[in-house]
Amino acid sequence: MPFTPDSELDLLFPAEYISQEIRAQLHPDLHLRPLASSDYKRGHLSILSVLTVVTDPGEDAWIAQFNAQREAVRTYYSIVIIDKPTDRIVAVGTAFIERKFLRGLGSVGHIEDIAVDAKQQGKKLGLRIIQALTAISENSGCYKTILNCSDKNIPFYQKCGFEQKENEMARYASQDRAHTPRL
Template sequence: MPFTPDSELDLLFPAELISLEVKNQLHQDVHVRPLAATDYRRGHLDVLSVLTVVTDPGEEAWVAQFHAMRALPLTYYMIVMVDKNTDVIIGVGTVFIERKFLRGLGSVGHIEDIAVDKKQQGKKLGLRIIQVLTGLSENSGCYKTILNCSNDNIPFYQKCGYVQKENEMAKYAPKEHVQSPRL
């Protein structure tokens, strides 16, 4: 499949919000851009499967989720890295903006779902994803950007400029309480 330029895609947010400085640090065969409505076909879920088991909801439900996220402007910033030779996604990441009543009605950026295709790891794509997402968060006016990671990934995130702070807690809902996605 030939590379599809941003101008021909239905993007989650304007591509101009992504740092040119980071774009210029990428290999010439790699392009970073916002998630597009057609990225289901470019392997978005395949790359996410590096993180955990991914249930494929089907293209129609995936596209509905894309549109639901885009309907909340200035909230979801999902990016992808695309191999220009194949037009296939090789890296993904998300930052979403939480608006707060604290800190003078401040905002916090939450980084989630950082994944790089196993065949592409070791090429600093993860670092570039974090740089793009951190920039999007800071340019959105967030007073801090946070993320959760495994102990094994702490050194990587420290290299990205993050510091270990406090602890993470989680409580997972029983499976019978988890609802299926609604279209």
């Protein structure tokens, strides 16, 4: 499959939101861009499976989720790194913007779901994803950008300029309630 340029894609947000400086640091065979509506076919879910078990909802449901995120304007920023020779995704990440009542109606950027194909790890692709998402967060006016990670990933995120702060708490819904919205 030949590389598809951004101009031919239905993107989640404008490609100009991604720093050209960060894009320029990638190998010429790699391309950093927003998630596209056709990225289900480029292996988006298989890259996410590096993180956890991923249930494939099917392409139609994936596209519905893509469209729901796009309708929440200035909120979701999912990005991908594409291997140009194969036109396949090799790294992903998302930032979402939380609008608060605190800090003079400030905003916080949350980074989530950073994943790099196992064959591409060690090439600073995770770093480039983090840098791009942090820049989007800061350019969106966020007073801070935060993320959660496992203890083993703390050194990586420290290299990306993050510092360990406070603790994460989680409560998981029971399986029968987890996928059944009630509101």
